[in-house]
Amino acid sequence: MKEDKQTDIYDAIVIGTGISGGWAAKELCEQGLKTLVLERGRMVKHIEDYPTAHMDPWDFKYRGMPTSDDSKTQEKQARTGYTTNEPSKHWFVNDLKHPYNEDKRFDWIRGYHVGGRSIMWGRQTLRLSDLDFEANKKEGIAIDWPIRYKDLAPWYDKVETFIGVSGEKLDLPQLPDGIFSPPMELNCVEKEFRTKIADTYDNRHLTMGRFAHLTGDKKHEGRSNCQYRNRCIRGCPFGGYFSSNSSTLPAAEGTGNMTLRPDSIVHKIIYDETTKLATGVEVIDALSHEKIIFSAKIIFCCASTVGSTAILLNSTSNRFPNGLGNDSGELGHNLMDHHFKVGATATVDGFDDKYYKGRRPASFHIPRFRNLGDDKTKQNYLRGFGFQGSASRSKWQRAIKELSFGEELKEELFKPGPWKIGMTAFGECLPYHDNNMHLNYDKLNEWGIPTVTFNCEFKDNEKAMRKDIQKEAINMFKAAGFKNVKGYDTPSFPGNAIHEMGTARMGHDPQTSVLNKNNQLHAVPNVYVTDGACMTSSPYQNPSLTYMALTARAANHAALQLKNKTL
Secondary structure, eight states, rough: OOOEEEEEEEEEEEEOOSHHHHHHHHHHHTTTOEEEOOOBBBBOOOOTTTTTTTOOOOOSSTTOOOOOOOHSTTTTTTGGGGGSSSSTTSOOOOTSSOOOOEOOOOOHHHHHHHHHTGOOOBBBBOOOHHHHHHHHHTTOOOOOOOOOHHHHHHHHHHHHHHHBBOOOOOHHHOOOOOOBOOOOOHHHHHHHHHHHHHHHOOOOOOOOOOSSSSSSSOOTTOOOOOOOOOGGGGGTTTTTBBIIIIHHHHHHHTTTTTEEEEEEEEEOOOOOOOOTTTEEEEEEEEEOHHHEEEEEEEEESSOOOHHHHHHHOOOOOOSTSSSTTTTSSSSTTTTTTOOEEEEEEEEEOOOOOOOOOOOOOOOOEEOOSOOOOOOSOOOOOOOOOEEEEEEEEGGGGOOOSSSSSHHHHHHTTTTTTOOOEEEEEOOOOOTTOOOOOEEEEEEEETTTTEEEEEEEOHHHHHHHHHHHHHHHHHHHHTTTOEEEEEEEOOOOOOOTTSSBOOOBBOSSSSTTOOOOOBBBSOOOEEEEEGGGGGOOOOOSOOSSHHHHHHHHHHHHHHHHHHTTTTO
C-alpha cells in the first residue's frame, strides 16, 4: 500500500451516496458547505449508466435468468430470489470479492456504486408514528427513542415534497398521512378486497401503497412521471421514482459545492484527542490501493447500517479502543431487520371481463392493526406488522401442457388467465442486544480491511407474530369469498428484507446509546450517523423515508452548528 497522501480540507465529508448519503450531500451543499462525497464503488451516471433499462426478455442471452457462473460469485446476493437475474445482477456485489462471515445466517444484500441501493430499493414510503417512537419505553424494551413524531414531522414533509410520493390519506394514528400526489390505481379485484375488508373489520384498511413514484401534475426537475414499466430495479431513465442519481445528487451538484469521488473506500475516521473531535477520514482508493487522508469539519456516516458501523468499529484510538464513540459498548449490537415471506394466496372467481393496463410498479398496503394500545387489538406478542400484496391475471405459463402445442393451446394463450391474489407481511423485529455484528481482524478483504461477522436471528416474539400473520391473511381472503386460499411461511432470515437497522442506536444516555437526538456521536459531536444504523427500534414500516427525514434534520443541525461555531 502506498504512503498516506493529504488532500484539501472540506467543510463536510459524506460517506456513501445511497438514500441517506444523497440527502446529506444535497442538504449540506444547499447550506453552502463545501462537501466531499465519498463512494466506495464505481461511478454511475443517471440515464447513461442503466445498461438494461430498455431491454426486453428476448434481448438477454438467457432470457433474464442467472447463469451458473453468476450463482458462484453472487451466492449470498441471490438469496432474495430476484436480485441477481440478468437485468439487475450488475448492481449487486461479487460475494467472493466482498466476503463476510456468518455465525448465524444473515443475507447482506449490497450494491457498491454511486447511488447505492437507492437505484434498486422497493420505494414503499411510509412514516413512523408515536406508536413506534414510544413502544420501547412503554414496554420496557431496550431503550427509549430520544425523539418523537413531532420532531420528525416537518422533515417528513420536506422529503416527501422533494422526492414525490404517490398515495392516499387515511387518517390513521399508526400510519401518519403525508404530502401525496395521486395514488396509483387499485385493480378491480383489489377494490373488491378493500370493500370486503371494510365490511368485515372495523380496524383494518386496504389502500394503494405509498410509493416514491411521480404521479400527477407537479414538476420535479429532470424527472418525469412513472411510465408503468415496472423495470425499476434496472435504474429508471425517466426518473419516475426517486433515487440519489436522479434527484438528490444532481441537486447537490447544481450548487457547485459538491466534490464526488467514487472508488473511495473509507475504512477509518480520524480522531483528535486534543480537540475531542474527528478531523477527517482515511480512504483507500479501490483501484490503485493508494491511501489518502481527507479532512473536514463535520462527517456524515451514510454508508448503510452495516457499513457505517464497520467504519466506526475500525476507527480505534487510545480514547476509543473499541470503536469511535463506543463508550456504551452498544456499537454493533441491536441489529434488526424485518421478517417477511409469510402470508397467503388465493384465486378469485368472476371479473373475467376485467383487465388492467401497464405494469404497475406498486402494491396495495394493509397498515398495522395489531397491538394498537387497546385490549381489542392486543396479542400474545409485542409490536405488529403490515401487509403488502397485489392481484393479477395469471401468467401465460398456465397454458403449458407438458410443453405440448397445438391450435387449442395457441388460442388459450391469447386469453387472460384467472385472477390470483397474494400478500406478504413485513413484521417488526425487537432490538435484541445479542443480535450483533463485529469485525474479524483475522479475515481481511483485498484492501486489508477486516471483514464483518454476523450473529443475528429472529426469536420467539417474531415467530409468534408469524403464526398470527398467516392465520389472519387466510382469514381475510376467506372473508372476502376468495377460493383456494393457502397460507405460506417461507423461511426468512435477517438481512433478506434489505431493511437492516440498528447497531449505532440513538438514545438519551451516552452509557446506553451511541447517538444523541440529533444523530451525533455522544462523545464526538462533529460525527453524524443518519442511515439505518441509528434506529432504536424497527417499526413495521419500510424505513427509507425515515432515514431521509433524519438525514435532512441532522444536516440542518450540523450547518447551524458550523454557522454558530459551536462545534
